Amino acid sequence: MTEHPTSHERPQPGASPADPRGALLRTPEALPMPATEPLQLPPSAALPAQARTGDAPSEPGTTACAMSSQGASSGPGTSATSDTSAPGGPEHSQPAATEPDPHRPRPAPESIPAQPGAEQSSGASDGQERRLGQGLPPGSPMPMRRDGDRLRFVGAATRRIARGIDLDEIVMGLCRATVPTFSDAILVYLREPLPVGDERPVGPLVLRLRRTDRIPAERDTENGFMPAVQQEPADLSAVTAELCEVRPGGALAEVLRGVRPVFADAPAARAALPELIGEDSPFTVPTGQRAILAPLRGRRRVIGAALFLRRPERMAFEQDDLLVAAQLATHSALGIDKAVLYGREAYIADELQRTMLPETLPRPTGVRLAHRYLPAAETARVGGDWYDAIPLPGSRVALVVGDVMGHSMTSAAIMGQLRTTAQTLAGLDLPPQEVLHHLDEQAQRLGTDRMATCLYAVYDPVSHRITIANAGHPPPVLLHLGGRAEVLRVPPGAPIGVGGVDFEAVELDAPAGATLLLYTDGLVESRLRDVWTGIEQLREKLAATAQLTGPDHPPPLEALCDEVLDMLGPGDRDDDIALLAARFDGIAPSDVAYWFLEPEEMAPGRARRLARHALSRWGLEDLTDSVELLISEVVTNAVRYASRPVTLRLLRTDVLRCEVTDDVPQLPRLRQARATDEGGRGLYLVNKLARRWGATRLSTGKVVWFELNRA
Incomplete structure (x- = not known):
């Protein structure tokens, strides 16, 4: 049985009715006829009857026509069939020279039941014309005249609908599966907003026109398409209401409550359609059982409705088509329910992953940072990979990359806890190990x-050194300024969670202009390659990228990250990927001033003199008054309680930073001094005059720092 294709592509020969795209009935050179008259195919356009086994083959260009009341005589080279001469009834034409397929299902001999309202006398001839392809408008799809045809169509259509994951894919699958095989047009309405799971919707029931689909007005006449009989709007949404509020107790509410599809000619549907498509809409629904209104009911409640339409020149829907519409509506509604649940879970996963990872990285002094994160797949949006950059006292920065085993919400939750723990421990300024x-x-x-791998590194821009400790993580790669890339030799250690393992840290040079790349194993390991092969490919990729910019200029950091990710092939996305790149700029020794001050009363005055000379050497005399005042307050607080020498350091970068370190662990707190208090105003002045300030506890005491903008 041939059917109309579901897309507007050219038909493929030999298509099966089970294919939702169907096949196309080609009617060569159909005679033009007025739209008001019933369309009939001329004898030359009728399909030849299928020859029986043993009959003589048909001559090319000849056809056999079924005779009704007169005797049939076959001419030379043709074979004639009738209801009484051939068992099994007439069938569609097939070349007589081709061997009949024993597995091809044969049509039932009885005719299709007549449509309600049709004359009884024309029932037999109407079924005969349908089986022979007569009485159909040119270019129209053949009717599904057997139960097997409907079953194959429903099977193919539901498979197409089930392939969708999100809401739009499922609705599009419903439209493409039904138009034009089952209907000439379809309108899909969905509840606004769609309830998720067991949520009980609040407010009135509002339906929104989600999607429409229809056969195009113009068809390719060379390949069996014929012009439309009447002009129709290109977009049905332009002539129908976009929103429809279902009135409680109204006709539309009763139809939706009934769940079962109904013909538009039914009294309930006739009253409900104006409410659905709009009272003032110029769109008219075809009569004569050429429209079906099918409610879309999910697991708990009605979530929408679908309206299937056929043109007046096409054969009307039959009673069995209501069962087809019910199956399509049921599968679509359940698919939409699952898609909404999946969308909610995906949203939760995205939000969880987004909050677990840093939105932006800090901009520490002497180092530039770039990062990338890629989930393993669209259907697995959460994972245990994380990265972080944590500013430390002394203008240092901690670089962290870790990977919790697994790809689930549990892995993401554990990752979040470990990341928070790492940030807390970094704030204590503990060594990496x-x-x-x-x-x-x-x-x-x-x-x-609960096992994970982690690499923790601390970079000091003043000493141009980096200290690294590893817990079972892939080693970092250092790209030097000249273009040489090397894999750093770091003791691998055991993964986090094993317990009873000592970790070892190594201190390495971090020259200015070099780039350190930290990554998770998803970048270098996959089903197609082992981890060490991937690390070597990464090293070669970095070296090749550095050659493009020359030996004196490092590649741009963001572009370098993109180049690294470009090395991934189609089969290399088996795991999440976290990437953290750090470009070491460092701080020149000429921009650093460093002194030790004994904890005595003369220390604040000496600190002011040293700071004044350093600012004069740097050409920052405009900051002298502010710096002397703030240094005097901070150093005074330090020497009052310190038992060991106090350290004063000035750093000149894009800002002027001052750091005072002592051996007292208690952190100062900003408080509001009373009018009678003799002290307590030092930090108040620092808070008012400084650009930023802070205090951090160290393993040997604390550091208080502040920053001033350079003029």
């Missing part, structure tokens, strides 16, 4: 199977 030791203890407290 101590940070990993405490992370290992935290992972064991979370559970026996």
